[in-house]
Amino acid sequence: MRFSSFLQPLARWSGRAGLALAGLALLPGCKFYDIWRMDGHQSTLVVDGPVARSQRDLFYVTCWVTLVIFILVGAVLAYATWKFKARNAADEHAEPPEQGHGNPLVEMGLIAGSVLALVIIAYPTLTSLWYTYDVPTEEKKDAYEITATGYQWWFKFEYPHEQINGAGALTASNELVIPAGRAVRVNLRTVDVIHSFWIPKLAGKVDMIPNRANFLWLKADQPGYFWGQCAEYCGDSHAVMRFRVVALGPKEFNEWLDSQLQGARSVAVKTAAAGQAKAQFAALRTFKTNEAGVTDKFEVAPLEAWRAKQFPEKNEDGALIAQGKALFTSKTCMACHTIRGHGAVGVTAPDLTHLGSRTTIAAGLLENNREQLQRWIHNPAAVKPGNKMAKGYIDNKISLTPEDEAALVAYLESLK
Amino acid sequence: MDALAKSDFHSKEESAPAKPFVLWRPTAKSGLIDWLTTVDHKKIGFLYGFFALIFFLVGGFEALLIRTQLMFPNSDVLTAQQYNRMFTMHGTTMIFLAVMPLGAAFFNIIMPLQIGARDVAFPRLNAFSLWTFCAGAIIVNIGWFLPSDRWGAPDAGWFGYSPLTSKGFNPAHATDFWIMGLQLLGVASIAAALNFIVTIINMRAPGMTMMRLPVFVWMTLITSFLIILSFPAITIALVELMMDRQFGTNFFEVSGGGMPILWQHLFWVFGHPEVYILILPAMGIVSEILPCFSRKPLYGYPIVVFSGASIGFLGFAVWSHHMFTTGLGAVATAAFALATMCIAVPTGVKIFNWIGTLWGGHLQMRTPMMFALGFIWMFMIGGFSGIMHSAAPADAQQQDSYFVVAHFHYVLIGGSIFALLAGIHYWFPLIFGKKVSEFWGKLSFWVIFIGFNTTFFPQHFLGLNGMPRRTFTYDPNMGWNTANFISTIGSYVLGVGMLIYFVVIVYTYLKGKRIGHDVWDGRTLEWSIPNPPPEYNFRVIPTVHARDAWWYEKHHKEEIAQEQAEHAKAEAAHGGIHMPFSSIYPFVASFGILIASIGITAFDSNPAPGIHWKLGLSLTGGIVMFIGIYLWSLEGNEGYHLHLDDESHAPETKPSAKPH
Known part of the structure; x- marks a missing residue:
């Protein structure tokens, strides 16, 4: 009996100490105060x-x-x-209080x-x-x-x-x-x-x-x-x-x-700068499952970053883009996607007429840049489990070499 | 008339020789056969509780996996589909397989004891409810053990919004398991609820008027009415969905002109009362514990009862507040918003009365009281965020965000679970004759309390900061990292707390010391009997003179002793204590239902491959069920008599000789 009366306050205080410890442990490590910042x-x-x-x-x-x-x-x-x-044994065993009913x-x-x-x-x-x-x-x-x-x-x-x-x-x-x-x-x-x-x-x-x-x-x-x-x-x-x-x-x-009312932009093959280094087909780096596809590019001044996206990039490789454009048809991408003015009229998938001018791909998930675009077309199932493009690859036996991917990426990025 | 009365009072010897073998009545009082055939409300209640706690641990494990996945942004502990399965099964398990059956366990064990009855009205139907519940639980979970491409565990959410559940979007049989499992759980719940209603209305001890019922019994009654009125809605919805999936009908098939929104209405007409099915028993438990440990009666008993009934009644008028974002139109949304606000009044009244009960009392801070007080605090927070949701335009931002997740976990863990954990501690000495250590009980309370708040309080901020529910991943730039991390740490603490709680309970069950009678100085009739309660509960059916019947008895000992002696004589002259025989047939019928349901879940709308085994399995199950029910009716509702000597001993060797 005496033992348990010693333990009871211990139980009470260990609870409070636990709360304090939890608070302390979290403070330095992960910016505890962050949860009060409601400006996400x-x-x-x-x-x-x-x-x-x-x-x-x-x-x-x-x-x-x-x-x-x-x-x-x-x-x-x-x-x-x-x-x-009840604070003590006397309280505990006191006569019951008045039995009032409200x-x-x-x-x-x-x-x-x-x-x-x-x-x-x-x-x-x-x-x-x-x-x-x-x-x-x-x-x-x-x-x-x-x-x-x-x-x-x-x-x-x-x-x-x-x-x-x-x-x-x-x-x-x-x-x-x-x-x-x-x-x-x-x-x-x-x-x-x-x-x-x-x-x-x-x-x-x-x-x-x-x-x-x-x-x-x-x-x-x-x-x-x-x-x-x-x-x-x-x-x-x-x-x-x-x-x-x-x-x-x-x-x-x-x-x-x-x-936007204009059709898709076409890049003439001749705009390829003479003597420009041949495009590098470096193998795509491996991405972890669910790896974030965003950088801080749109954190500080997102609207400016969006505006910058509206203009064609310098050093476009016209030949590569033309190759990509051909692949878009031969790999049957056009069966599902529309690229207005380039003959692709599929309607079951996102319209890509001005894809290059958007800030994200894969429904707001990945930042629209070469690496992420290649990550997406390389293996859509890994980015978005269960999606129809991944199924289309399997159903239509589509396989892309790194060269194909680079050409398609160059083409899609040119669609401003 | 005579013949009817007679069949009720056959003794063992008399009935045995006249019966063919299949109608043999099991007599085992321990061992597997006893557990499978028992009709004793206390054993059935124990089994309900046992299964519920196992599923509570399973559901908790699923929750920990969910939290582990969300601990950091972009993690890949689970795949998208695994995550979706986890939250679907976490919700389904916790609601249907943990909290509801845990409530049913208390209804079964405590309610008959509180009204001075020797069993529920239909003991075999009670066993049938239990085993059908088990069948449903097996079917809901069976997908975990099957290949996930064509079968698998359900992953369409516990709410199963059409048309995501249609064959086109969810071809695997996982959804069929979910449909059939819920259907069986509904059958079990409705059968049990009818049983409780009949019991409460017909089997109260003399003098136990409705306004003298303990509040827990009142809440059992109201909850049971909610079950029989709300479950038909989901039964219909599930039948329609099953027809769509298995037989190609078009209730929810958009391509065939079906209306997906119809599912939501049917589901929430069930789903909102279901919320009260989960919380009202909890309120009943707290309304028992607070007076006991305050050593004074419940404050404002009639208002507490009436507010419980109002909550149940209004619960059917607010289902569309789960659908504020479905474009109901401004007028309908306004009507449901106002109706929802109305519910805050009876709910608030309960909290006021609980505080009134404490006021002026002598509060004894035992473990059940700690959980009950924790319940009031946590339920207040959950209730207030509920009021925030009733403001429909604000809800447009909160709906399907983590704010809602925080809200209903405050109501369901801080509310229901806290009260159920309190109830386990409170009635443990009665049920098992042993008492859990106060130190370990309070320690588990504090760890659970801290873990729970650390897990769910930050989720309010996550929701207001725009994090949607049911998402397996999030990006690091959204401002959600810290709150998610804290929440996950909290969930581990909560898990440890639950572990302590249950280890201590099991330890006490196995090794605890026996304690005396009426350990809390209780107020209601269940404390008047020895612990653990004997098979027949009451040696003499008590006569009730006041609201807190046992408290009254303790303070009017001589009057009561005289009265009981007279009753005992009368009962002995009547043939002794009548007890019902055990029966195997409720189990057989439920087993048949299990087999048939497995067969039905395997059907496809294109039945060509494997139709023979699927149909065969369904029919076999149907036949087994039919045989079970047929023999159940044929064996009759007989029982036997117990004669107790003065020390309340019931010698097994001395069965009743007198038939009537």
Whole structure:
């Protein structure tokens, strides 16, 4: 008996010491304070548009109301626990306290208080709900329309008002360019399973559901570069179904539209600089499974980096590009992909007409550069488990030599 | 009328010679045969608890693998598919195979004792529920042991959103195992729930009016109603999905005009009440523990009961808050948002009343009390993040993010599991006659408490920082690294805590010292009987005079002793204590169901290859089930009588001589 009375405080204190130790151990090693930094690329608290702002402000209302209740109720609970705790053997064996059964007035008062607290939350919930649901009437006339379609595991973006003669609406993939400062209404569609369209800094998510004409609206305050991700479990590679959003000022947006309406860029063979060293076909380095495909290139000034992507690279190898273009057809890539103006008209896979001008490939997963592009076409299954391109390689017995890969990469990178 | 009454009161000797061999009733009181044929609610409850804890460890192991994968960005401990299997099976296992059956274990063992009954209303149906639960558990998990290309473990999420579950997107039979397993678990749950409802309504001891029921019994009743009202919705959904997959119908097949959104409605009409099926028993347990260790009655009993019923009722009106992002339209979303907020009121009322129970009491800080207090704190946090979700526009950012993961783990671990762990410590002395060491119990509490909070509190921040759920990898530049690392460390601490908890429990079970009667100075009837409880529970069916019946008895000893002597005489004149015979047929019927279900999961919509063995297996199973149920009905609901001497000894050699 005496032994256990010695051990009980020990149990209590070992718990507290454990907590303190855990805190200390974590502090120096991994920047414990990091978790308080709520400014990640997909932060829902540091936002850049009115829809996300309305949702965040509502969150703060719920947060403050519940925090106040938590402090009040928690204080009473903590006090009751401390005050009425049996402290010694005499307490333990004391006569039982008064066997009271409660007080209806106290109950009713607390119920009324809870209802009041909920009204404080309910009112802004309803106003925010109607505001975030659809484009406000006064902005409807100026709103820009886009259709986003989910595929396993990438996004297609169509611009229904930008028709191309004989080729339907302008189509982009995995990188959505929108006008900044203007309401954008996004129609949400899917061709297979349920996906969810989420750009945390601009707007909360809405699902893309088969047989359902969903939509959302959003607006970017300023030109900027944003991260988006599929938010509904959609199969093997759900985790790597991502996308990026670029918001541009009116003039730049129109320039971008004009460039996109053009067909794919062609590089003449003769532009190959005379005497240029023959392309090196170094074997692709091995990538670890799930190795990150991003650098910090888009961390500091992502919009500038995106703008730089819009211009052709220097020292393009025209011969190599021509070789890649031929491979794109002979390796049957064109059966699934579209490259407008180059004869490839497949529609089951992302449109690659202006692939070279995008900042990422493989649905926002890998940075668009030579190494990552080659990593992707070398073994798509390793990057995105279960994807259809990997299956296409097997079904159509496609194999690529390092030379083929280099040529295809050169070609695809030239598609500005 | 006479004949009916008679069949109930046959004695062993009388019935034996008249029966053909197949209707022989097993009489073993220990050993394998006893465990397979028992109809004793305490043994069935023990088995429920035993299986539930095994699956709890399995589900916990899956969780640790998930956390290990997410410890660092871009890690490859698991492949994408393995990870998807882990979270699918973690959810399915914890909900259907751990928390629900652990609740059922308490319903089975404690509820009849609290209402002064000698068994549940349908003892053999009770055994059938248990074995069908086992069949379901086997089928859900069988895929782990089969080749993963055509079979494998389920990987479409515990919610199985159509059309990801359709044959086109998920051709392996993994999903069929999930469908059939859940279907069987539903059968088991509905049978058990009906049993509990009939028991509570019909088998209360004299004087045990509804408003004198212990709160745990009330929560059992409400939970059971939720089960029989909500499970049909998922049963229908699963049948439709099975028809789509096995027989080519088009309920959810988009290409055939099906409506995937229908699945979500059917699933959540079940799924939201299911959440309360998991939490209400926990609230019941806490409502028993707090008064016991505060040494005063529950504060505001009628309001606690009524709020439990309101939660159950409102639980059917809020399913679409799981679907705020599916484009319901502003009006429907608003209606479900407001209905969801309403639930906060009865839930809050419960917390107020628990605090009211503590107020002015003499709090004895034993291990069950620690877990119960931990429950209130953690459940408050989970409840508050729940209120945040009810604000639908804010939920558009939180839905399917780690914020939701944090929320429901606070409710389900900090809530349900904490209360169940409290309940295990609380009733362990009653069930096994041994008491777990306070030191080790409290140590396990603190390790679990710290581990749990370290795991799940940072996940709120992950969610608000935009990390989506069900993702097997993330990039290092998203600001999620630290919180994920801390969370994983926390999960290991939580794992260690659980390990300590269960090692101590098992150690006490095997080596613990015997303790005396009514170790906590309890208030409800289960503490009035010896521990471990005898087969017949109550020597004399008690008469209830007050809400905390045993507390009243302890303070009115003479009155009660006189009353019991009279009752004992009356019962002896009536033929002694009547006990039901054991039966093997519930097990046979469930075994048949298991075989048939395995056959059905193997069907394809194109049945050509192997149709004979698949059909044969299904039919064989069906026949076995039919034989089981037929003989079960034929063997009759007979029992035998026990006559106790003054020291409550029931000599096995002295069976009842008098038929009636």
